[in-house]
Amino acid sequence: MNQNSQPNRQDFNQYMVPVFAPAQFIPVRGEGSRLWDQQGKEYIDFAGGIAVNALGHAHPVAVKALVEQGQKLWHIGNGYTNEPVLTLAKQLVESTFADKVFFCNSGAEANEAALKLARKVGLLSGSARKNKIIAFKNAFHGRTLFTVSAGGQPKYSQDFAPLPEGIQHLPFNDLDAARAAIDADTCAVIVEPIQGEGGVITADPEFLKGLRELCDQHGAVLIFDEVQTGVGRTGALYAYMNTEVTPDILTTAKALGGGFPIGAMITTDKYANMYAVGDHGTTYGGNPLASAVANAVFGFINTPEVLNGVRTRAQIFAEGLKRLNERFGLFEEVRGQGLLIGCVLKAEYAGKAKDIVTLAGEEGLLALVAGPNVVRFTPSLIIPEADIEAGLQRFERALARFVGA
Numbered sequence: 001m002n003q004n005s006q007p008n009r010q011d012f013n014q015y016m017v018p019v020f021a022p023a024q025f026i027p028v029r030g031e032g033s034r035l036w037d038q039q040g041k042e043y044i045d046f047a048g049g050i051a052v053n054a055l056g057h058a059h060p061v062a063v064k065a066l067v068e069q070g071q072k073l074w075h076i077g078n079g080y081t082n083e084p085v086l087t088l089a090k091q092l093v094e095s096t097f098a099d100k101v102f103f104c105n106s107g108a109e110a111n112e113a114a115l116k117l118a119r120k121v122g123l124l125s126g127s128a129r130k131n132k133i134i135a136f137k138n139a140f141h142g143r144t145l146f147t148v149s150a151g152g153q154p155k156y157s158q159d160f161a162p163l164p165e166g167i168q169h170l171p172f173n174d175l176d177a178a179r180a181a182i183d184a185d186t187c188a189v190i191v192e193p194i195q196g197e198g199g200v201i202t203a204d205p206e207f208l209k210g211l212r213e214l215c216d217q218h219g220a221v222l223i224f225d226e227v228q229t230g231v232g233r234t235g236a237l238y239a240y241m242n243t244e245v246t247p248d249i250l251t252t253a254k255a256l257g258g259g260f261p262i263g264a265m266i267t268t269d270k271y272a273n274m275y276a277v278g279d280h281g282t283t284y285g286g287n288p289l290a291s292a293v294a295n296a297v298f299g300f301i302n303t304p305e306v307l308n309g310v311r312t313r314a315q316i317f318a319e320g321l322k323r324l325n326e327r328f329g330l331f332e333e334v335r336g337q338g339l340l341i342g343c344v345l346k347a348e349y350a351g352k353a354k355d356i357v358t359l360a361g362e363e364g365l366l367a368l369v370a371g372p373n374v375v376r377f378t379p380s381l382i383i384p385e386a387d388i389e390a391g392l393q394r395f396e397r398a399l400a401r402f403v404g405a
């Protein structure tokens with residue numbers, strides 16, 4: 001490729017390892033919930049970078065934090081601590097059940113830290129057999145070997161065997177199955193309060209309560225993977241706050257940096273202190289640049305105005321999607337919480353979610369799938385109401401073409 005020529009979509013096929021199949025257009029600029037591609041075509045963003053761009057694109061508060069910290073100190077290594085990371089840890093602790101925070105760079109790494117800690121909890125219990133991890137079918141926890149093994153979609157893990165042992169997958173929302181499986185050898189249960197990638201499926205409150213009781217009864221840690229549901233997505237700061245259940249360990253990433261890569265595992269003193277110096281680590285985790293941006297993003301979101309705004313916007317989506325479904329009758333159900341929204345296709349349209357997302361892109365709307373049968377929206381938490389209405393109009397045009405096709 002000529003250094004000066006403009007990169008194009010063909011270059012993706014030529015130079016990139018083909019684990020993704022991105023859209024044909026290439027976005028080059030974003031502002032709020034609008035994006036523009038190389039040709040200057042405008043898009044409304046209902047995808048939010050997969051629940052990451054919680055403040056939309058180029059939000060002044062995030063940009064300011066990035067630029068100011070960028071001129072001061074980017075990285076120092078974990079031989080030193082730094083001011084932004086300490087401020088961020090304090091914010092997280094003061095806003096949640098947790099006493100301590102471990103920072104990393106992604107959701108998978110946050111879960112890796114949690115699952116390794118769970119094994120350490122088992123070890124320190126004194127029973128050499130307390131290493132069983134309970135996870136759920138259809139769950140998604142990331143792509144490292146441990147997290148992809150904890151995930152409940154064999155298609156993501158089976159090619160990479162031998163996999164880490166001691167992980168058992170149960171049907172989601174099946175408390176009887178959990179009762180039968182969780183025992184003295186269980187060191188942890190890992191669960192998403194809402195399965196995101198798995199199709200936007202909310203855990204029953206009674207199911208989560210039951211898991212909490214079983215973990216208490218058998219001395220296992222309850223891990224909530226809130227990588228997708230966290231940082232305001234559901235209208236609460238974390239989704240556990242909508243339930244009557246408090247986990248022992250919670251993982252958060254995606255929206256935490258609003259687009260700057262950062263993840264965290266948060267937990268209580270009891271479990272945090274089971275990790276000793278040298279037990280776990282990461283080069284970049286909690287570096288000043290990422291932490292400064294996350295401080296700004298998290299602080300902005302963690303206010304009644306923004307969190308209540310999520311509920312108001314969710315209502316506008318719900319009404320708009322209901323209207324569209326009255327016209328087209330494509331969806332079995334529209335589900336989710338806050339601005340984690342899944343439109344579930346009726347059986348006769350099974351497997352067609354991706355086709356709808358492609359048509360939406362052509363109409364100038366970024367959307368997501370959650371599996372083959374669910375169209376998913378995870379927009380900015382502060383998407384302007386006018387952009388929601390305009391985006392739904394574009395979605396309507398895409399659906400009209402879909403049923404006409």
Ligand SMILES: *Cc1c(COP(=O)(O)O)cnc(C)c1O
Pocket residue numbers: 105106107108109111140141142143192196197225226227228229253254
């Ligand atoms: C996205 C996601 C992950 C993985 O996060 P990465 O940053 O891609 O590693 C883990 N768990 C859940 C619930 C997710 O939605």
